[in-house]
Amino acid sequence: MSAINITNVSKIYAGGVEAVKSVSIDIADGEFIVLVGPSGCGKSTLLRMVAGLETISKGTVEIGDRIVNTVEPAERDIAMVFQNYALYPHMTVYDNLAYGVKNRGTPKAEIDARVTEAARMLQLEKYLDRKPRALSGGQRQRVAMGRAIVRKPAAFLFDEPLSNLDAKLRVSMRGEIKQLQKRLGTTSIYVTHDQLEAMTLADRLVVLNGGEIEQIGRPLDVYHSPASTFVASFIGSPAMNLLRANREGNRLHFGSQTLETDRLSTLPTELTIGLRAEDLRIAQAGEQSLTLKIDYVEELGAQRLVHGNVDGKAITAALSPEIELADTIALTIAPSRLHFFDPTTGKRLPRPLDACTSTLPQATMLEPAAG
């Protein structure tokens, strides 16, 4: 078990394409880090550089106190779980589990003990004599996990290990991975494109985009204070609504519609405003609001996703199914729930209201600027 320090790591391919751009992450011993981002964001490349499957173009990777840039994968004291499991199809489950430790010259009794232990932990005892093709998807996934556990590595590396499973199995395996990692206390790096998986598993999230880190933080911090419009739209489902707005004094103009709150004067006049679907609610009579023209509705049971537009700009609101809907509805949001971003850089702007959320006055009603 050990800490992993990734310092200014870059990956530059032969053609000059920079897949990872000077990324630094310090991972504490026993921490569960999730690298999340859309495909092509460099998350897998980064993981594979830690594993030693890709060369590191610039920067250093330390596992424990050892810089491992030039160390062979087998010598890095890591174990990896692959998306397609990469089980050896011609070996039994037992041999699959044992192969790595066997190659390290571990004594037979020790191998046997470790394999048995891992098989017990993962409920694979009954399947040890089977070949991978005689196993179900979930069982194969467990074997892949077992192969990692048997090695007792300093770190687990997971490369989208659940994406080949069906939705239900994915949820239960997610739980198992989390529990197992907590029990073993092994430092883990987990790559996924699924933000829900990232939120539920991570001690800390690393959101990557275009080879760069957008944000590192605990899942709820990232959710509540996304560092950029990219993170805002990537983390959370449905994605955060992002609208361009002009600020005039304390008024925010969204096209022809306007919201007024206070203490906005420190912000620039051009803004991108972020509104979480679940923060939007139906305006009471007399409250200021935005008029949403409903396009279509998705029923999720506990929730109802209302998709519509405000002056032609798409907005999604998560509302209770009890609320009756008309063709248009008036939506409002607590000022403290507004997110502000710089419209050119996409970076988060500090919320001027943060300091005094408790004393915030109710926004007062305003005539809509136009019909």
Added chain:
Amino acid sequence: MTHAPSLSPTSAAPTTAAGFFRRFRSAPSEPHFAKRVQFSSPFLPYFFLAPQMAIIFTFFYWPSVQAIQSSFYLEDPFGFGSTFVGISNYTDVLKSTEYLGIARFTAVFTAVVTFFSLAIGLLLAVKADGVIRGNATYKTLLIWVYAIAPPVAGLMGMMLFDQHIGPLVKFVALFGWDMKVGLNYTDTATAMIIVSIWKQIPYNFIFFLSGLQGIPVSVREAALMDCRSGFRRFRTVILPLLAPTAFFLLIINTTYALFDTFGVIDVMVKDKAANNPITLVYKVYMDGFRGNDLGGSSAQSVILMIIVFVLTIFQFRFIERRVHYS
């Protein structure tokens, strides 16, 4: 989707450049040594490649270069060295009416053999694909002949077309055709062509059948709903989907007819090539080993190399464009 089979060694094996090219092009973005992770070692890859490379150099590149070289020389008949004669070996060959006659026969022979072995192979494959009962048995029985060597097939042909005991000779005699294989040019050619077709049918059958079975059931069902006429369905849906297979087989069959029929011909003309039809490859052999004309034979070899090369490129470039790859 229908995945056309692409390469195959058989008697026609070593010339499957077309299949190779097609496969190679099907993934153009991918470098040909496509593994994300590879070993890097200063000498191991050379160690693994050494045996193959040694053999290729000794038995492929060396003789190929020699063929080209000696095609420009005239060998002294008594073995006292050789003289450089430029392209006169080539002009001699190309001016010879005998050679041009053989070339003409080779072209006809190749076209006829290719056409009929493809057509019969396709017919049998379509029928075998259509019947449910006995499907496996038909398949087994129809592919046996694949395993028979061309000269053995030639021997079987000699037996069936034997002057004295051959049942086929007796059969055509009923129609007043006095067939004299080995004596009459046309009769020998006919027999050679029939045997060569016979030998190649199983190969085409195997590939067409596997191509047909690769067509997804859903596509057939969709066609069933869109089109009432069975023949039309075959022509408009099945046949285009078989096109990659057919294209591949066209090349294989052409090279088969050009080269692999050597055994059939050698057995059937029984060294009496004089008044019998032979192909270009057989002529190379005759001139080189019987006639001891090293320069002329080499020039012919080089001409054949060029023909093969051009044919491959031609078929690849022009025919492939009209073929639907899914």
Added chain:
Amino acid sequence: MQRAKLFDHVILLMGVFIMIGPLVVALMTSSHEAADIHRNGLSILPGGHFVETYQTVLTKQGGFTGKITGLRMMMNSLILGLGFAAGKIILSMLAAYALVYFRFRFATITFWMIFTTLLLPLEVRILPSYEVMNTLHLTNTYTGLIVPLLASATGTFYFRQFFKSIPDELLEAARIDGAGPFKFFIDVIVPLSKTMMAAIFIIMFVYGWNQYLWPTLMTTDESFFTLVRGIKQILLVWVGSNIPDYNEAFALAILAMLPPVMIVMIFQRWFIKGLTESDK
């Protein structure tokens, strides 16, 4: 509908008759006496001399030098078939392994040098090949019979395709598990290639067994004759004599086709798979 099916069967049965008929006739006729065949023509019914014909063919000293028997020819064919198939698999697996799993400087040029061999069949370079064999003193040897036939890239091509279809992650997992190039080859690649090797072995065995032109050039010493090579000798004898030994000729033809036909039949599934799906 029913009539259409019947028609299909008629066509297929005709196909079977054309394909199998000659083989049956050859087998049956070989069990008759030569004089009987000479008198009554070919036969589709078994005669009573099956055992003695085959015994004669297998053991009689024949040929011009009188030192070659059918058994000896059969053994030579077997050596050629097995040697060729085994050689092909070993060479091409190693070469394909290097091409797919290694990064090295001359990879591209090596690749093209190997695959150029697909363009030109042996038949267009027979004479110079023969000269080379003479220079190397390899005529009338098993080495000379087998090794030059290996100078084509078909097998390498097959294995390269197959290796490329093996998921990359397997190599990555193996590297994390501490397997080097040799260990990975032995522990993973070879066992994974078993079916592929079997399929290629069958195809190559048939190909090697059926070689004609090359053995014809390479072997003048009759003790190196293969069955297929011997066919022409059979015919020369047949043509020359008064009452040709039809029965023995047929018996030899049957012997020459029996092993490859049996192999194709028994391993039909692998054989077709190897032939048509070498890319999977």
